[in-house]
Amino acid sequence: MRDAPIFHFNDERESIVEEVASRVVGAARDPLLLLNDAAYNEIKRLEAHPGNERAEYQRFRELARTVGRMSDADRVARLDELSRRYARDVAGNFDPRVFSLSTKVLPRALTMLLAPKDFSLAEEGSRLLQKHLITQGPMDTLRALAKRGTLVFVPTHSSNLDSVVFGFALEREGLPPVSYGAGKNLFTNPMLSYFMQNLGAYKVDRRIRHELYKEVLKTYSAVLIERGYHSLFFPGGTRCRSNVVEERLKLGLMGTGVEAFTRSLRRKRPQRVFFVPATINYLLTLEASTLIEDYLAETGRNRYIIEDDESTQIDRIVTLLRKLSRTSGSIVIRFGQPMDPFTNRVTADGRSLDARGRTVDPASYVMRDGEYVLDDARDAQYTRELGEAICRSYARETVALPTSLVAAATFAKLRDMYPGADLFSLLRHRDEVFVPADELSRRVADVTAKARALEDTDRLVLAPGVRHARPEELIDESVRAWSGYHTRPVLTRTDGGFMIGETNLVLYYQNRLAVSGIGFHPARKGH
Amino acid sequence: MRNTIGVVGGGRWGVALAHAAHRAGREVVLWSRRSEKAVALDGIEQVDGFRTLAARATLVLVAVPSEVVRDVARQLGDAIDGSHYVVHGIRGLSGEGLTPISEVIREETPCRRVGALGGPGVADDLIAGRPGVLAVASRFPEVTHAVRDALESPSLRVSITPDLTGVEWASALIGCLLVAAGFGRSIGVSPGVLAGLLTRGVHEASRIGAAAGAEASTFFSVAGIADVMAALAGDERPEVRLGAALGDGLFGEAARARVGQRVEAPTLVPRVVAFAKERRIDVPVFRTLAAAMAGTMNRDEILATLMSRG
Incomplete structure (x- = not known):
């Protein structure tokens, strides 16, 4: 597991930022439009909540004023600078020391929350979580595939505890740590932030709504997958408000799987990508009350950054964990069959099988006239089909x-x-x-x-x-x-x-x- | 570049598609169940195995009867991979569950980039090189463009749409309505009344299609209503002949024998009516058509039902 690429993340971080920025700039068809869009959206956002970002606000005002008169070269330079800044902001950290510490500390920390006065319990922390959390699924296959390509875990999402619990499950099952995008607002939660910060989480600022930022995020994820970083997305987008198992997914980030695979083929260094659907099932959901009220109020769409729900209240987490600790198997994570980006089932030795069980070369799906071709329209359709297959897996594995x-x-x-x-x-x-x-x-x-x-x-x-x-x-x-x-x-x-x-x-x-x-x-x- | 077009099926429709591709300047390899030569034309080569066909063609057009498509697709699936485009020209939906043929191809082959042909193209016109119109649908733009490149010529226009479900359901359902067209004509319904009934029928078909995930507008396009107009204008479609036989009081086997060709409608219509009922879609035209084909209503009753309200 220690050979997973994420253990070398810090050495690679600069080159990742570099690659993301240059790809985003290279793919920009209309730098003026991207810059104007960024300036417009950021000015609007910062005007409403300037907070301590006054300098940022001034910078975008300045950009909006001058971008029309800039030369093409200047626009590209500004785009490059902005992309680089965003990429650096998104890029997380992975501290192997924190990782090895946290795999020991996390259960203890949770146990200390359960029984803060009884330190002897801390020793049993690991065993307690073992009891609460049940993991099911084709573990041997997943462990084998982790050595053959990039695993992209795509679980259901109902709680802010998901990434912590999921990360713990991966570690316990001998699966490699993953990198994943987490809302920047979560990093303000002291409880979650420490672990996330140092466990390969990258920061997604959901307040920033413009195209350039979205491109940086997508490209960042594609670059990580292409470089073999096992990844985690919650393809439902935000936590599911209603608790109905996701039937529609946000496809943006998932689409980076096929792109990364194709690019790796074009570079003649094929990097297989395996999607692993999973369901995270709770006997009790931490934020149930807030989420369902949000759903019923039909404000789900507007309030997707809930700043004040149960997951920001440590006492609620403590109560929940105490409750859960009294029932064995109160959290069940179930991994589905892994599939390639074209919905073919994948065997432990990395072969893709079609619906009839024939071995098929996944590279053939991105081939046109004998070449590996990037094609947004084609990949969007592959990704739609992948999303449908993942939802079918969710239903089966609920x-x-x-x-x-x-x-x-x-x-x-x-x-x-x-x-x-x-x-x-x-x-x-x-x-x-x-x-x-x-x-x-x-x-x-x-x-x-x-x-x-x-x-x-x-x-x-x-x-x-x-x-x-x-x-x-x-x-x-x-x-x-x-x-x-x-x-x-x-x-x-x-x-x-x-x-x-x-x-x-x-x-x-x-x-x-x-x-x-x-x-x-x-x-x-x-x- | 594999510029060659593969055609699976040596029947009239397969041969017609081979002609169209040939006329558009493409090499064609054709596979037929029958061993005798289906076409005698330079540039159209008959091959006896799917491996040869798959090695030479990226785009494979499938034109076999719907009752054998699953078997043929399974054999084809052993020879092709994810780089092929498979586009079928079969008017029908498979089995009780009304599975679109493109789904059958996806189930039986490793191919993902699938599509379907539709529209009022007639085999004889394609073979003779008379002007014709076809529709092709795929959710993959590269597939629709490949079909257009492969078939379009000064005498054939190919219109494209991403609504694969729409084209597959429209082809099948409009085929059923053509039976009604033949029937109405043979019992002497006036052109105005017939046009009115068929338009209602197309509306019903569009609602059924929408419930299956199709765009309703596809039913009013080249892949939909154009088929009805072509049939009314005199295109010899077997469905129309079946309708005429029903109008003459022939049912079941006797009607089929008169047509001399397999028609999907008799199996399809009752399933479509059940599908609509389950989804609470009112489909009087299809319901009456089912009764007419089953022989449970006579001419006068049929007409009275269709003219009545409710």
């Missing part, structure tokens, strides 16, 4: 945890109580609906039976223990998990049954099973 199953049964009760009611009317019935215990058990049994049938046909996965658990056990486990973490109770045990409390959260947790058809799908017609 892990049904007790909280989702019990929430699906509970939500079905709500819908039966108010037939024909629209989603928002349903959600208003907080603390009004009582479910007798035997009825809830029966409903949970129904839902679980459906989930079992789906698992039997490879369309869903049941969390360990769920298949043979009695409905009452699933209900107990869910109620225990919810109560004490979520400030408003989701399901409260009363005489002879349960009161349905925070309906938004019932919706949130059942949404995880919406794509599989077990849960209600909040965005699909015909329900």
Whole structure:
């Protein structure tokens, strides 16, 4: 694992920045337009929130004033300077010392958060996380492929804990560390920032909206992949608000896979690229309340930088981890079958197989008239198809945890109580609906039976223990998990049954099973 | 550069496409199930294996009957790789699930860059070099351009679209409507009424197509309504002949025997009606067509149903 390229990142950083800038400038068809667009967007942004970036604001004002009169050479020079600056800002750091330290320290740090007064527990940190976190999937294949090309992990995204938990899972499974883009706002969180900063995270400033910056980001990712840096993208874009497993992906960054592969062929140093879909499944989601409210308020699009959710509150993280520590297997990461950028399945020895199981040369897909050709329109279509294949993998590899199953049964009760009611009317019935215990058990049994049938046909996965658990056990486990973490109770045990409390959260947790058809799908017609 | 065009299928349509490519100045290699020579023209060479075809051509045009396309594609898949473009000219959707043929090709071969031909091109015109019009669809612009380069000549115009799903569904569904056209004409429906019914039919087809992911506008393009106009203007399409046989009171095998050629519509229409029903799309024209083909309605009832509201 120590031979992974990321261990030499710091030596290569300058040359990466150099390559990114020169590629961005080389590909710029209209420097004037790019500079004007950058100046316009930055002035607009900085005018609204100047903060301590006054100098930056002045610089862009100056650029806007003078760019029209500049010579072509001057424009290219400014573009080069700006690209270089952005690339340097994006480029992260990888400190092998922090890495080896953190793989030991991270579990301890988490444990100390769990039980700050009991240092003896810290010794058991690793073992505790081992217990909470279950990883499943073709690990041997992934370990073998890590030596044959660049792994690009593309998991579902529901929490700011994702990258930390995912990074831990990779390390534990003997998979190499990855480089990944993380919102710059996360770097202000002291808890996450330290580890991310030194573990190959690069900074994505989502406030910057102009083309040039997007080009720098995309090129940066392509250069890393081409140089063999194993990477991690959350192709859903931001954390999923509704908790419905991603059905559409943002393709921008994923498209860098095929580009990197093609460029490596053209340079006659082929670098294979393997996409690895994965689902990250939580018994409890750290930010559930904020996310679902954001979804329901339909402000998801505008508020994609939430600065004030649960992940910025250390006490919430601590409560969550304590909760999770009481249940084994409360986080399940499931890796899907790896595929090449053209959706072909890949074997451990790096062969691409078509749908009929024939070996096919991946290089042939970017060949035209006997040459390896870069073609944006073609690659956009390959990437669309890749996105669809990844979403199909997500649906198959979604892990049904007790909280989702019990929430699906509970939500079905709500819908039966108010037939024909629209989603928002349903959600208003907080603390009004009582479910007798035997009825809830029966409903949970129904839902679980459906989930079992789906698992039997490879369309869903049941969390360990769920298949043979009695409905009452699933209900107990869910109620225990919810109560004490979520400030408003989701399901409260009363005489002879349960009161349905925070309906938004019932919706949130059942949404995880919406794509599989077990849960209600909040965005699909015909329900 | 592999400038040669591959054609899979030695039937009338395959031969017509080979002629079109030949007329556009391209070398052609043609594979046919039959051993006898399909075309006797310099520059069109018949080969007996897919490996030879795949080694010489990047663009492969598939023109075989829909019932054998899966088998043929599987064999072709052993010979081609990701560098080939496979474009089919088959009007039909496969199986109960109405799978587009391009999907079948993707399932059976390693090829990703697939496309489909559509539109009112007629085999006889292509062979004789009379002016004709075709549509080609692929989500890969390089594929549509390759087809245009391969086939377009002063006597053939090729229009291109990225809406692959649209062209495949339009070709299949409009084929069904042509049965209605033949039927209506044979029972003496006036041209105005027939035009009205068929236009409704095209609207229904566009709604069905949209539910399958197609652009509705494709149904009103060269790949869609142009087919209906060509058939009404007198192009001899087997679907129209089947409709005429139905109008004469022939059903099932008897009707098929009169046409003398395989037509997809009888298997396709009931599946399309089921597909629409599942998605709550009202399709009176297709429903009536299904009844007409099954022989469960007579001429007067059919006409009365189509003229009624609701």
